[in-house]
Amino acid sequence: MANTNFIFVIGRNRSGTKWLSNLIAGNSEVAAVQREGAGGILEIDLLSTFPKHYNLKNIEERTAFEILFRYSNFHKCSGLPDSIINEIDYRNFYEFFTAYGTAIAESRKKSVFLQKGASKILPVLVKRFPQAKFVIIQRRNVVENLVSNLVMHGEKVRLKRVFTLLLGYWRFRKLENTFISRPNVMRITYENLKGNTESVMKEVCNFLNLEYEKAMLNVPFKPNSSYKAEGERKVFIDKKTKMFVSIVSPIVSAVPLWLFNILLRLKVLAPERGGMFMPKSYELYRNEIKKNEAVNIG
Numbered sequence: 001m002a003n004t005n006f007i008f009v010i011g012r013n014r015s016g017t018k019w020l021s022n023l024i025a026g027n028s029e030v031a032a033v034q035r036e037g038a039g040g041i042l043e044i045d046l047l048s049t050f051p052k053h054y055n056l057k058n059i060e061e062r063t064a065f066e067i068l069f070r071y072s073n074f075h076k077c078s079g080l081p082d083s084i085i086n087e088i089d090y091r092n093f094y095e096f097f098t099a100y101g102t103a104i105a106e107s108r109k110k111s112v113f114l115q116k117g118a119s120k121i122l123p124v125l126v127k128r129f130p131q132a133k134f135v136i137i138q139r140r141n142v143v144e145n146l147v148s149n150l151v152m153h154g155e156k157v158r159l160k161r162v163f164t165l166l167l168g169y170w171r172f173r174k175l176e177n178t179f180i181s182r183p184n185v186m187r188i189t190y191e192n193l194k195g196n197t198e199s200v201m202k203e204v205c206n207f208l209n210l211e212y213e214k215a216m217l218n219v220p221f222k223p224n225s226s227y228k229a230e231g232e233r234k235v236f237i238d239k240k241t242k243m244f245v246s247i248v249s250p251i252v253s254a255v256p257l258w259l260f261n262i263l264l265r266l267k268v269l270a271p272e273r274g275g276m277f278m279p280k281s282y283e284l285y286r287n288e289i290k291k292n293e294a295v296n297i298g
Helices: 016-027 049-053 059-070 075-077 085-088 093-107 120-130 142-154 159-177 192-197 197-207 229-235 239-253 259-266 276-297
Strands: 005-011 111-119 133-136 185-188
Touching: 016 111, 016 133, 016 197, 059 075, 059 085, 085 159, 093 111, 111 120, 120 133, 120 159, 133 159, 133 192, 133 197, 133 259, 142 159, 142 229, 159 239, 159 259, 185 192, 185 197, 192 197
Parallel strands: 005 111, 005 133, 133 185
Antiparallel strands: none
C-alpha cells in the first residue's frame, strides 16, 4: 500500500470548511469524496458518530456498521467497489478510515487524501493522525456565523437560540486555538479567504507541501450559502440581534475552555446538533439478515 498523506480541514459549522475543502481538493495531487448537489465535499461519520455508537468487538454491531456504511453517500461517491469494505482489516474506525482513504487516493493515482471535519473531533484526529496536516478555518464575524446557522436550519431568530449558538461558537473557537501552535496545524480565517482567495490558497498550498495551481480557484460545485437572497439576509441580521451579540459575545468569549467543558458534561451547555438516526442502522442490518435467510430457504 502506498504512502498516502492525509489533510483535514477543520472548522465550526458555517465557517467556510466546505469551500476551503473544495478549493484544496481542486489540486491535481489531492483526492476527496465530493458530490454534486451536496456542495462538493462530503463529511463522514466514521470519525465522529460511529465510534460513539458501535462496538466493533461485537460481530452484530460490526456487521450493522458495514451494512450502513455500504449504503452511505460517502461510499457511493467514493468510486470504490463494495468489496473494499470486507477487504479492509481494521480494529477501530480510524484504521478503517485510513485504509479507506488510502484506497481512494490510490484508485485515483493521487498522493494525498483530504477530509473535512468538525471542530469537536479535532483533539481525537490530532492524536490518531499525528503525521497528518490540519487546516483550521475560523469565521471571525460572530453574527454572520450564528445567523447562517439559523437560516440553514430554517429557524427564527430567537435570542435564547442565538445565545446557545454563541456558547458553541466560543467553545469551539477556544478548542481550535489550543492546537494552532503545532507545526502540523495552520489557521486561516473565512474573511481573509474571501477577500484574498488566491494569496491565502498559495499560503495553504505551501503549508501542505502542494504545488499551487490556479485551476484550484475554479470550484465546480454550487456555493453552499445559507442565504438565498440579499433581502433574506437583511431580515435575519436585524439591529436587535446585532446589539445582543455585541453585548453578550465579549462576555462569553472570556469564559475559559475548561469551564465550557464542565458545563457540557453537566448538560448545561447543549451538545451540537447532528448524529445518526440509530434505529435505521439496525433496520438495515435486520433487512440484510432477512434477505440472506430468504436466499438460504430458497
